[in-house]
Amino acid sequence: MAGGGHPDWTDQELDRIVADYFSMLGEEISGTTYNKAAHNRALRDDLDRSKSSVEFKHRNISAVLVKLGLPSIRGYFPAENYQATIVAAIDRYLSQNPTALHPEKVVDGWAERQGLFVGAPPPRLPVSPHNANIERLIRKFNPVERDFRNRKLGRDGEELVFHHERQRLTQLERPDLAKKIRWISEELGDGAGYDILSFDAQGRERLLEVKTTVGADVTPFYITRNELSLASERPEAFRLCRVFDFSAHPRMFELTPPLENLVHLSPLNYEASFS
Incomplete structure (x- = not known):
């Protein structure tokens, strides 16, 4: 029995609410109007659960999706004290519906879009306590690896920032500098240690x-040795632009070197050689 004498959620009930959550999430990402209250009522009728119980379970799902680097429904703020059973239900859903791991929508016309909200980065918090269930799920649906291998997502994010920088300099009455911005990774490929050459209002370089x-602002990411070296060599110019919630409401923050003061850096790869 769950707290308060209410029966624990069964696997069937959890599968039902997880599927309903992803249905709403898909509608939100696509821009389709939907009614959260109507979904809540339908679940209460089907599952004989209270309004608050259904809503709290939705918030549990949000918390797990944040860990997986996936978007979550606005208004269902993550509730961290979830049980292993909801983690297992999300595992079942994603295993059966792998397209849910790639909720990117086709977006064109970045040049015509006005404004990209740029806010403060999330705080660097102590390393989270060990949770075997969620760590196992993260290894299975690795959000860092998924974002890293999604070249279209990476390119779309670069394009968004490229046009944002042009708009920013134009608004600062520096159209001359806006014309000089270069999309380095598009022109020359990866390897420079940065993607876009831009400028500040005084004409100083921004690398x-x-x-x-597609996940939240706290979603981890890969950073290469080359990028870290450039951040160390050119701290006055290097900026790491983190674009998040790309599918639904793209926003961004910047990280300024030294990066190790702002994020936890964990070595993940080893080079194997014979000499």
């Missing part, structure tokens, strides 16, 4: 490395 995710 922008763009990292994009």
